[in-house]
Amino acid sequence: GQNIDQPTEMTATEGAIVQINCTYQTSGFNGLFWYQQHAGEAPTFLSYNVLDGLEEKGRFSSFLSRSKGYSYLLLKELQMKDSASYLCAVRPFNTDKLIFGTGTRLQVFP
Amino acid sequence: GEEVAQTPKHLVRGEGQKAKLYCAPIKGHSYVFWYQQVLKNEFKFLISFQNENVFDETGMPKERFSAKCLPNSPCSLEIQATKLEDSAVYFCASSPQPNEQFFGPGTRLTVL
Numbered sequence: 001g002q003n004i005d006q007p008t009e010m011t012a013t014e015g016a017i018v019q020i021n022c023t024y025q026t027s028g029f030n031g032l033f034w035y036q037q038h039a040g041e042a043p044t045f046l047s048y049n050v051l052d053g054l055e056e057k058g059r060f061s062s063f064l065s066r067s068k069g070y071s072y073l074l075l076k077e078l079q080m081k082d083s084a085s086y087l088c089a090v091r092p093f094n095t096d097k098l099i100f101g102t103g104t105r106l107q108v109f110p
Numbered sequence: 111g112e113e114v115a116q117t118p119k120h121l122v123r124g125e126g127q128k129a130k131l132y133c134a135p136i137k138g139h140s141y142v143f144w145y146q147q148v149l150k151n152e153f154k155f156l157i158s159f160q161n162e163n164v165f166d167e168t169g170m171p172k173e174r175f176s177a178k179c180l181p182n183s184p185c186s187l188e189i190q191a192t193k194l195e196d197s198a199v200y201f202c203a204s205s206p207q208p209n210e211q212f213f214g215p216g217t218r219l220t221v222l
Contacts (some may be wrong), residue, residue, distance in 0.1 A: 031209070035213075043201070043213045048210060087153070089153075095166055096166065097155040097169070098143075098145075098155065098211065099155065100145075100152075
């Protein structure tokens with residue numbers, strides 16, 4: 001079966017660092033994606049991991065451990081505009097579709 | 111275009127009526143995906159196309175849902191005889207290859 005877990009909600013302070021975890025169990029693995037979605041808007045692509053390790057892109061980094069079925073998204077120097085939902089999505093093997101987690105709603109406070 | 115375009119932005123239908131949603135993928139992208147997002151961010155994959163060919167339709171409720179991607183036309187998702195539980199935001203995404211998917215703004219369908 002397919003199962004992707006991430007925390008429902010998180011809060012953090014402006015300027016801080018926050019880590020959003022995602023664990024997955026899917027039928028095969030062919031990449032993990034992180035998307036950001038502001039309320040009422042389309043998801044926007046943040047990162048893609050297919051090999052183990054850390055991918056850094058500005059203030060955002062994403063980590064993957066395939067053996068543990070685990071990923072995290074790290075957001076540094078938080079800004080108010082980072083308040084959004086963060087969606088973890090896995091692409092199972094032999095398909096192009098994405099299986100999404102339920103998303104983590106992050107609120108950044110001043 | 112440089113963005114995925116979806117129309118209409120909002121659609122209201124009475125239960126039992128037909129609903130048709132449209133998606134224009136980014137020019138040059140050969141993969142198109144439809145997802146349904148209900149409350150609490152639950153995204154559900156519906157169907158994918160590679161050009162005009164159905165690639166994966168494992169998420170489609172086949173009795174009432176159908177989709178097409180014809181050459182030189184927007185892709186479409188049609189729901190016959192809508193039900194209350196079809197109320198959701200329907201997102202279309204496109205990609206040039208099976209990696210990053212670019213999402214459109216979505217169509218909010220409300221079934222009354």
